[in-house]
Amino acid sequence: MxxxxxxxxxxxxxxxxxxxxxxxxxxxxxxxxxxxxxxxxxxxxxxxxxxxxxxxxxxxxTSYGNHVYSEIITAHRTMEILLTKSGVNSDIACSQMEKIDYLMDESSIEKILKQIGNPAKCPHGKPVKPA
Amino acid sequence: MxxxxxxxxxxxxxxxxxxxxxxxxxxxxxxxxxxxxxxxxxxxxxxxxxxxxxxxxxxxxTSYGNHVYSEIITAHRTMEILLTKSGVNSDIACSQMEKIDYLMDESSIEKILKQIGNPAKCPHGKPVKPA
DNA sequence: CCATATATTAGTATTATACTAAAATATTTA
DNA sequence: TAAATATTTTAGTATAATACTAATATATGG
Missing domain, CATH: 1.10.10.10 (Winged helix-like DNA-binding domain superfamily/Winged helix DNA-binding domain)
Structure with missing residues (x-):
């Protein structure tokens, strides 16, 4: 959805x-x-x-709502890691991702996550895969 | 703008x-x-x-319009490279980026571009920095 | 000049966003 | 409990982006 x-x-x-x-x-x-x-x-x-x-x-x-939240936040944090690894300031990475995290495909995000070694946490120390 | x-x-x-x-x-x-x-x-x-x-x-x-085009397309192709490097299919990377390229900050894109070694071309062989 | 093509205007519709103001419900407290 | 206060809902309005039909105006080509 x-x-x-x-x-x-x-x-x-x-x-x-x-x-x-x-x-x-x-x-x-x-x-x-x-x-x-x-x-x-x-x-x-x-x-x-x-x-x-x-x-x-x-x-x-709802449980579906929680699922949607997880997808958004995983995209957000995965891309935050990718951007900070490239030298982008973590706060800038965050505000950048706020604009687009909800538009990203889950499958692309999962591939990126695997490629960067399945890190557990984003640059701010929050879990990439929220509970 | x-x-x-x-x-x-x-x-x-x-x-x-x-x-x-x-x-x-x-x-x-x-x-x-x-x-x-x-x-x-x-x-x-x-x-x-x-x-x-x-x-x-x-x-x-206009020349400004060309500048806007270049920013969009540089973001598009830079991120396409990043996604394909992570194992995302190049056509999927393209359709994914079509949704968000115009929303990305130029400064973040420039940093990513540098980090991945300033490649000249995207996975489809098109220039990252159009003429 | 006429016929066709193209562009423009007018009017309508939908979706997302956001407001004010009023009305309806709840909640709290005296 | 009744009154006061807080909260929610409804109604009405507005704007921006998108998109349509239908009508009108303007070009262009023959």
């Missing part, structure tokens, strides 16, 4: 802020710096793509 | 089909498989971004 840039950002925000307790719409609006009504529309698109669930206002990624 | 995906495709189509004589709107519409009125809108956006000129119906890239 394809996601847009904002949907991608929202998936990442949900995943990276759900450690303690799940987020509500208003939390997501704040984290994404958008108005609640804009968040509502965005979350509705993610709901209809079966990427999130909403239960009593608590928003969580 | 940022371009959209369709603008990117149009720039590439114009460059890669202007060897003999310049293209007209109707040629571009056919090459891009869109209706003339859609091509008209697209070309108007490129005109207002100073990427093309239209003289007596003949459409050409």
């Amino acid at each position: 394809d996601v847009t840039k904002k949907e991608r950002d929202c998936i990442v925000v949900i995943h990276e802020n759900s450690s303690g307790f799940p987020l509500r719409l208003s939390d997501i609006a704040i984290l994404m710096k958008i108005k609640p009504s804009t968040a509502y529309e965005l979350l509705n698109r993610l709901l209809s793509k079966n990427i999130i669930t909403k239960e009593k206002g608590m928003i969580m990624l | 940022d371009v959209t995906k369709k603008e990117r495709d149009c720039i590439v189509v114009i460059h890669e089909n202007s060897s003999g004589f310049p293209l007209r709107l109707s040629d571009i519409a056919i090459l891009m498989k869109i209706k003339p009125s859609t091509a008209y809108e697209l070309l108007n956006r490129l005109l207002s971004k100073n990427i093309i000129t239209k003289e007596k119906g003949m459409i050409m890239l």
Whole structure:
């Protein structure tokens, strides 16, 4: 399933802020710096793509949503490693990859990952394959 | 200047089909498989971004447009090389890069290019730095 | 000059994004 | 519990990119 840039950002925000307790719409609006009504529309698109669930206002990624997140983040971190290995500053590599990670093919990413020796972590120390 | 995906495709189509004589709107519409009125809108956006000129119906890239083309194609071919070096099939690498080449930072591309030894040609034998 | 080709304009539609303002629901607290 | 506050949802509007049909204008060729 394809996601847009904002949907991608929202998936990442949900995943990276759900450690303690799940987020509500208003939390997501704040984290994404958008108005609640804009968040509502965005979350509705993610709901209809079966990427999130909403239960009593608590928003969580579905298992499919978690899979989409993993694909995005693996692409992001794999390419970050590749770019930093080429001498690109890790923060620049990160902002560069934010723009395109969600557009990359999983199969290409897997091949690159193997070629660079299946590193466990990205330049920021985060796992290439999130749990 | 940022371009959209369709603008990117149009720039590439114009460059890669202007060897003999310049293209007209109707040629571009056919090459891009869109209706003339859609091509008209697209070309108007490129005109207002100073990427093309239209003289007596003949459409050409401006020098700035040529610069934008070069950046896109250098990113495309540099990353194609990187992907094929990792074992990605060259046609898959090409279609993968078509989606994202226009979104990549020139500075990151230059670093990668240097790191892989400034190859002159992409896997299809085309120059990484077009004339 | 006429016929055909090409380009332009007008109008409509869709998707993604984003806003304000109002209304409906929840939740909290006095 | 009722009132106050917070949150969510709905409605309406807007913009940009994309794309279409249909009509009109403008070239071009014979």
